[in-house]
Amino acid sequence: MSEIIEIKTANYSVHIGGLKTATLPELIHSKHDFSDCYILVDENTKKHCLPVLRDLFADNGDFDQIGIVEVPAGEEHKNLDTVTSIARYLSTHNASRGAVLINLGGGVVCDMGGFAASIYKRGIGFINVPTTLLSQVDASIGGKVGVDLDGLKNYLGVFKNPKAVYVDPAFLKTLDQREVVAGYAEVIKHGLVADKEYLGLIREHDLGMGPQSMESWRAIIEQSVAIKNRIVTRDPREEGERKVLNFGHTIGHALESFYLGSDTPLLHGEAIAIGMICELYLSSILTGLSEETREGVCSYLSSIFPKRQLDLSSYGEYVATMYADKKNQDGKINFTLLTAIGSPLIDQYVDEESIRRALDYYSGL
Structure with missing residues (x-):
């Protein structure tokens, strides 16, 4: 796994492969000539992933000059208060407009770090080093950065591309199985909205972490990154085609937000998996997706993702959260649905009654 695969986007590159053979230190020192460097971590990536970067930069004698910005882990901390703490650290350490922030973490770290970098002193550079499956195939790519507002997903944000993205599949070994499975929801989504053959490959994939599995993971990551990059390059600001990537997210985001403050929060991918099952049902009753296809994909999703018992008495609150979704227009709840894979x-x-029927469908599986 020593070879680095480079996928070029409109104005940056995604490097997939071992960081030991990547060019991250050289990028920082030569290509962009950043004045100073900071690494954003949470408590998990500080323990499990930062040592990899420490060794990488130590080879160049640079690590002692790099500032480490630590934030608490979890979606509940993806807010303006945490962004302010990041900006305050940068300001206290006299980070200039020529600085670069390396976001070492999952989707929360990449989203939040990118947003903080985009607004600090009207914008400094940032580089994503995603460490979860979800962030490697989705969150770190495409130029969406932001934070939540009062539990509403990504309500505050901007479109801002990183200077580069470095994806090392070896970081997946630092995750527990629940995190790996949750990230796989975005992989499945890419197959559902963009590539029937890829979906077939996905269904044969081993979710383990052995040596053979890691080679397979790299192929999966490359394909998902290529799919997302192809879509985002054609529609960087989500004015049309990029909306296809919202499949599963209207209902999924609502459920994720609803359960965020509970004793049993849903991981992002777990919520999106429920959302995809519900939206496959909506596709079958509204846009012509065959029942055979619906049942086959929903059976596959149900075999991977743990069942969440939804509360019938909370349906109204689920729907109310959907009405607050930033993707809506003219007060109507907006979905991406499928006619076929x-x-x-x-x-x-989609009307409220159909949404309730979709939630019932999921509950009845």
């Missing part, structure tokens, strides 16, 4: 339809407005 690989054939999505954007801007599908």
Whole structure:
């Protein structure tokens, strides 16, 4: 796994492969000539992932000059208060407009770090080094950065591309199985909205972490990054085609937000998996997806993701959260649905009764 695969986007590159053979230190010192460097971590990546970067930069004698910015882990901390703490650290350490922030972590760290970098002193550079499956195939790529507002997902944010993304599949070994499985939801989504053949490959994939599995993971990551990059390059600001990547997210985001403050919060991918099952049902009753396809994919999703018992009495609150979704227009709840695998339809407005029926469908599986 020594070879680095480079996938070029509109104005930066995604490097996939072992960080030991990557060019991250050289990028910082030569190509962009950043004045100073900081690494954003949470308590998990500080323990499990930062040593990899420490060794990488130590080879160049640079690590002692790098500032380490630590934030608490978890979606509940993805807010303006944490962004302020990041900016305050940068300011206290006299980070200049020529600085670069390396976001070492999962989707929360990449989203929040990118947002902090984008607004600090009107913008400094940032580089994503994603460490979870979800962030390696989705969150670190595409230029969306932001934070939540009062539990509403990504309500505050901007479009801002990183200077580069470095994806090392070896970081997946630092995750527990629940995190790996949760990240796989975004992989499955890419197959559902963009590539029927890829979905077939996904269904045969081993979710383990052995040597052979790691080679397979690298192939999966490359394909998912390529799919997302292809879509985002054609529609960087989500004015049309990029909306296909929202499949599963209208209901999924609502459930994730609802349970965030509970004793049993959902991981992002777990919520999106429920959302995809519900939205496959909506696709079958509204946009012509065959029942056979729906049942086959939903059976596959149900075999991977643990069942969450939804509360019938909370349906109204779920729907109310969907009405607050930033993707809506004219007060209508906006979905991406499917006519077939690989054939999505954007801007599908769905009534409350159909949404409730979709939630019932999931509960009845």
